[in-house]
Amino acid sequence: RDHHAAYIDWAEYERNQMLLAANAYGRAGGQKSGRGGRALLAGMLTCGRCGRGLAVAYAGAPPGRPTYCCDRPNLMLGLPRCLSFGGSRVDAAIASEILRVVEPMAIEAALEAERMHREGEAERRRVAELDLQQSEYDASLAERRYAACDPENRLIAAQLEKHWEAALRRVEACRARLAATDTPDPTAPMPDFEG
Ligand SMILES: [Zn+2]
Structure with a gap:
């Protein structure tokens, strides 16, 4: 020793x-x-x-x-x-050895994070699309209820009209949210961390 x-x-x-x-x-x-x-x-x-x-x-x-x-x-x-x-030379030697060993793992982790980010974006877009479909369905239902109601019953007609208008505002909000969601581009290359 x-x-x-x-x-x-x-x-x-x-x-x-x-x-x-x-x-x-x-x-x-x-x-x-x-x-x-x-x-x-x-x-x-x-x-x-x-x-x-x-x-x-x-x-x-x-x-x-x-x-x-x-x-x-x-x-x-x-x-x-x-x-x-x-310590300077020892530190430098150990640091470069750590980098040599860990750098490939760090690159893999960064690529994995990017993959998860893209999956998250696709999932958010899918949810926004479903919300829009649901709001459009709700709006068409509200419209039909309003159209079918007895116009003589003004209180009910006014309520149903308000429901329909609110449903239309929700449709607009859902459209805006979907438009604000990044369109995934499956052809976009993964970032090159190794360059
Ligand atoms: Zn000692």
């Missing part, structure tokens, strides 16, 4: 890797931007010599260069530090 090796806590690593990858995925080329000075592997590395978790120190102007180190417990005990190494 190499005293100067550090070991990754793989359970912790797996819990975090999708999050890390999602983070890295949003940043083209894995540029370290917008994360402050956070080291990629903070909390995930274990000292190969003493088994303690490695701490992260940041050197230089903020956000600072991360350094993984295991020295505090040993300094307290008056022992020499176990190890300390710059």
Whole structure:
């Protein structure tokens, strides 16, 4: 066992890797931007010599260069530090490896989201079409009731006319809603996330 090796806590690593990858995925080329000075592997590395978790120190102007180190417990005990190494190259290597592994999954997930979005649009359109059919049926029924009523009975005739007019307004509303629904274009290509 190499005293100067550090070991990754793989359970912790797996819990975090999708999050890390999602983070890295949003940043083209894995540029370290917008994360402050956070080291990629903070909390995930274990000292190969003493088994303690490695701490992260940041050197230089903020956000600072991360350094993984295991020295505090040993300094307290008056022992020499176990190890300390710059984090930038390790982070970069791990980040690119995560991207290599996760990028195909992220692309597949994005395509699946697009498929579900399109199915949702088609379903909304189908519901709007059914609503329009129902409202047209209701309006024709209201019209027939109005036409069939005894015009001498003015109170009833006025009510039936109001019902008919309300039914016609619902038809217009349903037409407008259907028109506002995107017409699905089955020939539209799926977005190219791999380009
Ligand atoms: Zn140590």
